[in-house]
Amino acid sequence: MNDDFEQLDDYAILGVQPGATPAEIKQAYLKQISIYHPDRFAGASPDEQAYAARRARRINQAYQNLRRRRPSPVIATSTPRNYQAELYAKAQEHLAAGRRLQALATLRELQRINPWYRDCADLIAGLEADLKPTAVSTSRTFSRRNVLTVAFGGVAVALLGWFGWRQLQEAEATRSPVATAVAEEATAVPSPTVAPSPTTAPSPTAAASPTAAPSPTAVPSPTAAPSPTTGITGGTVVYQADFGPNSDWPITNGNGWSVGARDGRYIIQANAGLGDIWAFQTSPIGSEMVIEVEVSVAGDWAGLMFWFNSPQRYISFLINPAQGQYRCDERNNEQRSVLAEGTISLARSNRLTVRLTDQTIALQINDQVVDTLTITSLNPDPRYGLLVRAERNPTTATFSTLTLRTIT
Incomplete structure (x- = not known):
């Protein structure tokens, strides 16, 4: 005689969905075994007692199977850095902060790696157009008084600049070489003109990956x-x-x-x-x-x-x-x-x-x-x-x- 539960798989016999956690599987097992435990059918007919015993054995078997057959977790290599996405995000930060020159330099570096990355080309064209100097023409004529004022102002600025330069020279003489190097390193900003050329820029597909080891x-x-x-x-x-x-x-x-x-x-x-x-x-x-x-x-x-x-x-x-x-x-x-x-x-x-x-x-x-x-x-x-x-x-x-x- 075939029992009504013989066609049920391990998940169905316990009443859980595939992918259930170990805690959910155990809870479902305790619930099912409490329903069909033979002790609960002590006063039932012999057929009912036999059915409960067979189902209890099937419930125990399903629970043991699911405990052993829980899927092993996927082991994946560490995800490498997405250098292109990082450059693009950095350029967007510069744009949001109004640092257009820095944004242009970053986008040019990204373009050397991947000329077709998202809207990189459009952003570069827009920034270059905004930053392009325009000729300013004026028909204003300066009076003699204005010319003299500008001349004297220039002399004054030059004197102040010379005096400031002397003060800086004296201050530099007292600074240690180590302190100077640290200050220069802290304030150094890469110039867009010294970015790697297209022939020296690393290929995006050759970026180092924990599992993409060098060619064997x-x-x-x-x-x-x-x-x-x-x-x-x-x-x-x-x-x-x-x-x-x-x-x-x-x-x-x-x-x-x-x-x-x-x-x-x-x-x-x-x-x-x-x-x-x-x-x-x-x-x-x-x-x-x-x-x-x-x-x-x-x-x-x-x-x-x-x-x-x-x-x-x-x-x-x-x-x-x-x-x-x-x-x-x-x-x-x-x-x-x-x-x-x-x-x-x-x-x-x-x-x-x-x-x-x-x-x-x-x-x-x-x-x-x-x-x-x-x-x-x-x-x-x-x-x-x-x-x-x-x-x-x-x-x-x-x-x-x-x-x-x-x-x-």
Whole structure:
């Protein structure tokens, strides 16, 4: 006999929405178990007692599942400074305070970096027009008295200036060199004429990012084994991601990036220069498994992340369809070591497969094994994830049919 609650998922059996907090889940569990606890049916019929026992077991099972399956938080690299936005905001502050010269200098610096940034060009044109000197003509004739007055006034000003200069020279003679340097440093204002030229200004997409480390130096793995001749196969499916309304993968966003499930797919977006953005989970069968996912990429790199020891220590297997390349590299803080890379024919959507056994990693793209590696520098870890690496271009990756299988 089928019970009326057999088709309910863990959230529905407890009466909570996906994304509920641990406190809300616990409160809902206590409420449900108090309703169907077998002790409350001591005087009921045998069928009612059996039903309450089965439902109480299902409630306990759901509570334990949700405690274990709470989505792991998204680990994102520190967001780099948006230098262009900072310059634009600084120029707006100068304009609001009436400092038009400073605003013009700041906008010119921004224009050297990105000539098309917002209304930068229009603001510069307006400021240059306002600050352009205009010829002033006058038909006023000065009388002899006015000329003499101006002449005597000029002599007086010159004498006062000379006297003031002498006083300053005597005062400067008594000041220490250190105090002078500090005063000059405190009052120094960069001149717009010494701003970096367009050829020396840093590219906005090459700005330093905590995760956009310098281009990795290719170092061949000393233990790389020859590629096998047969494709990667897996055993029983132990997990298949649900990227629908009840997805256990996180949905969140930050400054220039977002992750989330929609319509059976998981989408990660990142602006240019942000580096690695990912979401991860923990395998229910440990670190030995076969991971498989379909991915389509627009922009730079995207793929799988595994052996996630920490936010600064993990391995990634990525593809770049625009360049027809794949890469497997190991991150160690801000350094990356390339373990395998090459060129390959890629379609609009591609299937990536990774088999993890002990310290051996087998990599496959669209049923073609591209490399097999033996890694001793990093400990196997059951945590894995989906990753986008936006280096020079905005990047969007769409993932689907993510499965975990046992090793055959």
